[in-house]
Amino acid sequence: MGRIDMEKIRAWREKSKAKSKAEKEAFGAETAILNANSAYAKLVDRAEAENKKESQGLDVGNDYLVSCRHLTKIYANRVEAVHDFNLDIKEGEFIVLVGPSGCGKSTTLRMIAGLEDITYGSLFIDGKYSNDLLPKERGVSMVFQSYALYPHMSVYDNMAFGLSGLDKEEIDARIKEASALLEITPYLDRKPTALSGGQCQRVALGRAIVRKSRIFLLDEPLSNLDAKLRVQMRSELVKLHERLKNTMIYVTHDQTEAMTMADRIVVLKNGYVMQIGTPREIYDNPANVFVATFLGSPTMNIIEARYESKRIVFPNGEIYELSAKECKDLEAYYQNSLKSLKERKKALVEEHEQRQKLAEERKALGSLPPHFDEELSEIDDRLDAVEDFIAHKAGRIYFGIRPEDVRISNRGGYKANLDVAELLGAEYYVHVYFSNQKMVAKVSAEDYKGPGNGFGLIFAKGKGHLFDFVSGERIG
Numbered sequence: 001m002g003r004i005d006m007e008k009i010r011a012w013r014e015k016s017k018a019k020s021k022a023e024k025e026a027f028g029a030e031t032a033i034l035n036a037n038s039a040y041a042k043l044v045d046r047a048e049a050e051n052k053k054e055s056q057g058l059d060v061g062n063d064y065l066v067s068c069r070h071l072t073k074i075y076a077n078r079v080e081a082v083h084d085f086n087l088d089i090k091e092g093e094f095i096v097l098v099g100p101s102g103c104g105k106s107t108t109l110r111m112i113a114g115l116e117d118i119t120y121g122s123l124f125i126d127g128k129y130s131n132d133l134l135p136k137e138r139g140v141s142m143v144f145q146s147y148a149l150y151p152h153m154s155v156y157d158n159m160a161f162g163l164s165g166l167d168k169e170e171i172d173a174r175i176k177e178a179s180a181l182l183e184i185t186p187y188l189d190r191k192p193t194a195l196s197g198g199q200c201q202r203v204a205l206g207r208a209i210v211r212k213s214r215i216f217l218l219d220e221p222l223s224n225l226d227a228k229l230r231v232q233m234r235s236e237l238v239k240l241h242e243r244l245k246n247t248m249i250y251v252t253h254d255q256t257e258a259m260t261m262a263d264r265i266v267v268l269k270n271g272y273v274m275q276i277g278t279p280r281e282i283y284d285n286p287a288n289v290f291v292a293t294f295l296g297s298p299t300m301n302i303i304e305a306r307y308e309s310k311r312i313v314f315p316n317g318e319i320y321e322l323s324a325k326e327c328k329d330l331e332a333y334y335q336n337s338l339k340s341l342k343e344r345k346k347a348l349v350e351e352h353e354q355r356q357k358l359a360e361e362r363k364a365l366g367s368l369p370p371h372f373d374e375e376l377s378e379i380d381d382r383l384d385a386v387e388d389f390i391a392h393k394a395g396r397i398y399f400g401i402r403p404e405d406v407r408i409s410n411r412g413g414y415k416a417n418l419d420v421a422e423l424l425g426a427e428y429y430v431h432v433y434f435s436n437q438k439m440v441a442k443v444s445a446e447d448y449k450g451p452g453n454g455f456g457l458i459f460a461k462g463k464g465h466l467f468d469f470v471s472g473e474r475i476g
């Protein structure tokens, strides 16, 4: 990497921020109103050319090994699979991209790998603009769910494949080192068909290790394994990462893998980043109801309630007391929301006007985007609710509490009815109805005494989470 000129980088960042906003508006507007594939292709070309012109020859500093700036992927069928993905990854980090199927995890990984073109945005690897680099020029190794091993080659040859530029001794030394690490030395002469799933996945990992890539990209590598092997491979991968100290970007739909393996988790939904943080941060302070209910098993209980007279009132009239700080945070949240929603509405209307102008200028491009009305009415609904909340200092709210923060009591507590109690060995998942809503409590088998004569729930102090009723955003 060349000499780092901080002034140049700062100036570029500023310029790039302003420019990318303007470009994005124009580009977003145009892609949304396009009907013709040829016009779409032209736009993609233009965006790529702009990306290149802007970023070529520039360093982004060496603080991060991988920097994703505004990465966006719009497939030719106009599916916006990834929307404005921003992430800076430090050397040695274990990043997990997690979310339900179809949320854009693989597309993001494939853009970093160079297997998928980047429609918009910039990718920097080791400070270098990398959008146009071939996969093999990026210093990345990819491990797939399907292992992608050559069936007619031995394990040794599978691992040696792709190291053709090196001399024989070096190849041999690397394979011996990696196979010892992965405990597959006895199988080096076997063909993949004579191996179990777990052994195949180890060979696939070995193939990545022998390349000595700084960045490993792993796409659901454990999905094909049975439950027991998955748990074992999970901890082996974590240990492997500790020894190799390389950078890993790992894709999974499995929240347990995300929680147990990641230094930082990126939660995705419908192509949008919902939250980025350490497993602890995300678990303790989920950004919204989606994240709260995606991570954790069983998932967080979410109950409809009302905020009234500085307390949470459940539909059955029972009360959850809030601290003075929680009330203050809640009221501040609604004041801030009012301000930001008004700004968003203004920006949306302005953007719509620009799009209208654009559509008139370029009649060939087709009709206006259909989602303006939807977005506007969504903002208006939120604004109505927020204004109402502020005026009355009261309104509907979601109250969240994790199953392990709910205790079962035979004396006192919130009134609840037992639905079913599941014994999992050391603990019970006690499913109950509280205030006509379903909830789960996770209690140790020793502590659970059954419903007895009375049945009450106790919510651990300070463990309640509050979410906005309309947007699902975390409050406070």
Ligand code: ADP
Pocket (backbone or CB within 6 Å): 075, 076, 077, 079, 080, 081, 099, 100, 101, 102, 103, 104, 105, 106, 107, 108
């Ligand atoms: P995930 O890895 O989270 O399951 P993907 O990145 O594979 O999600 O897909 C994200 C979205 O992009 C999905 O809606 C999917 O249908 C769509 N998609 C993926 N690949 C293509 C493609 N080659 N062409 C068009 N749409 C695609």
